[in-house]
Amino acid sequence: MLKFSGIVLACVALMGYMGNIAFAHGEKKGNTAPVVKEQTAWGIAGHASKVVRTIDVSMGDDMRFKPGRMEVREGETIRFVVRNTGALLHEFVIGTPAENARHAELMLKFPGMEHDEPYMAHVAPGKAGEIVWLFNKAGEFEFACLMAGHFQAGMVGTITVTAK
Structure with missing residues (x-):
């Protein structure tokens, strides 16, 4: 019985782990959980009250972003308002x-x-999405649409973060 319980517990733990990594390459379904702020090589989730400017980005079925290149300063919290002008699902991933x-x-x-x-x-x-991001590391980063085939078609842009 102990062996069976261990297997069941392992399966439950694995399902819980998979649940934590398995949401969204589609539209968000009303998730109201707080944003997990985890430091990445390209920054950390920002707080809306700290936004210093907004950058409007459009993306379309020509597999391009407009603008395709952006510059921000280290320490800036940016609100990206991303509009999909195409007929396909697109995404903006930093x-x-x-x-x-x-x-x-x-x-x-x-x-x-x-x-x-x-x-x-x-x-x-035809919809818009939003990201608030704190660029707390200088460097060359990118934004891309990672939907299957879109990245490979060149749907990529550059973010240059200049040091303070």
Whole structure:
């Protein structure tokens, strides 16, 4: 009986772990949980009261972002308002080039993969999404649409964070 209980507990733990990583490569479904602020190589989720400016971004079925290049200063909290002008689902994901490339490869293998991170906005056609991000590290980062095939079609932009 103890062996069976251990297997059941392991399965329950694994399901709980998978549940924590498995939300959102589609539209958010009204998740009201607080944003988990985890430091990344490209910054950390920002607080809306600390926003210093808003950057409007459009993305469309031409597989391009407008603007395709942005500059921010280290320490700035930016609100990105991301509008999908196309007919396909698109997303705006901030990361390092290596992290976005790795994630894009996973999306090709598992196009239905879901997760929800504060540096991602999944935007339905004709809708807008928002990210508030604190750039607390200088460097060259990127934003990309990691929907299967979109990254590979060139749907990538650059964020340069200049040191204070």
